[in-house]
Amino acid sequence: MPEGANPAADYELGLRLLNARAMQRVLGSLGDPYAMVLRGADDPYPLYTEIRERGPIYHSGTGSWVTADPEVITEVLADPRWRMSGPDGSPAAEQPLPFYGYGTPGAEADEHLRLRAHWEPLVDPEALAAHRKTVERECLARLDRVTGGDLMADYAWPVATAATGALLGVPAAALPRYAECCAGAAVLPDTLLAAQPLALVRRTEEAVAGLDELFGGAPGAPDGTETADRAVRVLLSTAAAPATAHLVGNAVHALLAEPGWWQALCRDPDLAPAAVAETLRYDPPVQVEIRVAAAPVAPAGTDLAAGSHLVMITAAVGRDGARHPEPDDFRLDRQAEPEPLAFAGGLHHLPVAPLARAQAEVALRILAEARPNLRPSGAPVYRRRAPVVRGPVELPVLGLGET
Template identity: 80%
Template sequence: MPEGANPAADYELGLRLLNARATQRVLGILGDPFALVLRGTDDPYPLYAAIRERGPIHRSTTGSWVTADPDVAAAALADPVWRMSGRDGSPAAEQLLPFYGHGTLGGEADEHERLRPHWQALLDPEPLAAHRKTVERECLARLDRVTGGDLMTGYAWPVATAATAALLGLPAADLPRYAELCQDAAALPDSLLAAQPLALVRRIEDAVAGLDELFGGTPGEGTHDPDRAVRVLLSTAAVPATAHLIGNAVRALLAEPDAWQALSRDPGLAPAAVAETLRHDPPVQMEARVAAGPADLAGTRLEPGSHLVLVTAAAGRDETRHPEPGRFRLDRQGEPEPLAFAGGLHHLPVAPLARAQAEVALRILAETRPDVRPSGAPVYRRRAPVVRGPVELPVLGLGET
C-alpha cells in the first residue's frame, strides 16, 4: 500500500464519486442536457444548443444554474460577486455533482495584484517574443525525432511541456518527470464539475503536489509561495491548454476543405487559425462560479452560494454573433471576441502563453509538414466537460520529411 494511503478515506470518496456518476447518468437519461455534457461526448455542441434553448439562464436538475448565453456569461465573468471560491479561499460548497473542488490560487481579484509580478516578468511582450524562439526550437526538435502518427503524443504535448519547462527554468533532466506530471494534472478543471474515477482524483492530487515539489516546495506545505504558485498554475493550466489548442486547431484545419492547404501556403495565417479555434472549438469550454452575495442575471435573482456554470464555448457557435458558426474559417473579421480564456484573472497568464505557443506550433507544422492529413477518428477522454482536446489525433505525414 502506498505510503500515506488511507483506505477509509478512499472508500468514502470512491463511493461518493460513484454515486455522483450514477446520479449524473440518470439525470442525463431524463433529458437534462447539462448532465449529458458532464458525462462527456465527442461533440458537445448540439448539447450546448439545447442548453441555449432553455433560455438565457436556467436551473439544471444537477443543482447548478447554467447559461450558454454569451451576454449573460460575459456579465457574470465581469462581476466580482461571482467567485471561484469562498472569500477566505475555502472550497466552494459542494453541489449535487461537483466534488474534487477547491479554489484556484490566483483566480480571485484579491490575489491578482499579489501574483501579477510573478508571472508578468515571464509573459510581458518582450520576454514572450523571446520565448517564441524557444518554442520554435522545441517544435523543430520534436519533429526531427517524431515517430508514429499521433499528433498529440508526437507533437502537441511534447512541444507544450518542453517549451513551458524552458520558460520556467526547469533543468533538462527534470523534463520527463515534468511532462508526466502535467499530463496527470490535466483533468483538474474537469474534476471541479464532473465526478472522476477515484484513481484519477488521487493522480491529480499527486501530480499537483509533485509539481510543487519540482519547483522547490516541501511535501505537505501546500503551494503558498507566489513564484511556485504561478509555476504550478502555468503547468496545470497553460500546458494542457496549449496542447489541446494545437490539437483542436489541426483537427479543424484538416476537417475543413482547403483550410490546411491555405495555412500551408501561408503559414503566417497561424494566428488567425488559433483565433478561429478559440471561437470554434476552444480548449477551455466552461467556467464555474459561486455567488458571494445576491446577484441578478437575465432577470433571475440568485441567492448567495448559488453555483453558476458558464458554457463559454457556446458563445462561439452563436449564430447571432458569428455567421456560419459551425464552419472553421480563416477569413473572419469584425466579429465579437470569443469568451475562451475570458474567465477569471487566472487566465491572464495562461491565455498569452497558450496562444503564443500554439501559433508557433501551427506555423512550424505547416511549414515543415504540409502534407499532414487525417488517418483516423480522434479519441476524446470521457467526463471532460471543461477541458476539450483529443487524447489521440491520428495523422499521416507527421514523421516523414
C-alpha cells in the same frame, strides 16, 4: 499498499464520486443537457445548443445554474460578487459533489493582482517574443525525431510541456518528470464539475504535488511556506501547458477536416494566428467557466441566493449565430467578428491566454511549414467526463514522421 494510503478515506471518496456519476447519468437520461455535458460527448456542441434554447439561464437538476448567454457571461465575469469559490474557500452547496470544488488557489481576480509581479515578467510582450524562438526550436527538434502518427502524443504535448517548462526554468534533466506531471494534472479543471474515477483523482493529486516539488516545495510543508513565485509556476503548468496542447490539437483537427484550410495554412504559414483565433471561437481548449455567488445576485432577472453555483458555457458563445455568421463552419477568413469568450476569466484571462496562444501559433506555423502532407488517418479520441477541458487524447495522422 502505497505509503500514506488511507483505505477508509479512499472508500468514502470513491463512494461519493460513484454516486455523483450515477446521479449525473440519471439526470442526463431524463433530458437535462448539462448533465449530459458532464457525462461527456465527442461533440458537445449540440448539447450547448439545447442549453442556449432553455433561455438565458436555467436551473439544472444537478443543482447548478447554467447559462450559454453571452450577455449573462460577460456580466458575471465583470461582477466581483461572483467568485471562483465561496468567500471562505468552500464549495457552493449546490455543486454536484466535486472533489476539487473549493476552486483553484490564487484564481480570484484580487489574487491575480497580488501575484502580478510573479507572472507578468513571464508573459509580457517582450518575454513572449523571445520565448517564441524557444518554442520554434522545440518544435523543430521534436519533428526531427518523431516516428509515430499521433499528433497529440508525438507533437502537441511534447512541444507544449518542453516549451512551458523552458519558460519556467525547469532543468533539462527534470523535463520528463515535468511533462508527466503536466499531463497528469490536465484533468484538474474537470474535477471541479464532473466526478472522476478514484484512481484518476489520486493520480491528479500526485501530479500536482509532483509539480510543487519540482519547483521547490517541500512535501508536507505548511501552506504558509509556499512562495507566490512557486504557486504561479505550478498554476501555469497545470493550465498553460494543457491549454497549448489542446489548442494545437483542436486546431489541427479542424484544419484537416477541411483540407482546403490546411493547404491554405501551408501556403501561407503566417495564417497561424488566424487559425488559433478561429479555433478559440470554434473549438476552444477551455469550454466552461464556473463561479459562486458571494452575495445575492440577479443575472438575466433571475434572483439567485449567495452560494449559488453558476456554470458558464463559454464555448457555446463561439457557436452563437447572432454573434458569428455560419457559426458551425471553421474559416480562416473571418473579419470584424466579436472576440470569443475562450480564456474568458480569472487565470485563463491573465497569464495563461497570451502564453498558450503564442505557443500554439508557433507550433502550427512550424508544423505547416515542415509537414504540408499531413492528413488524418482516423477519428480523434476524447476523454469522457471532461466538461471544462476539451482536446483530443489521440489524433491519428499520416505524414507527421515524414521528412
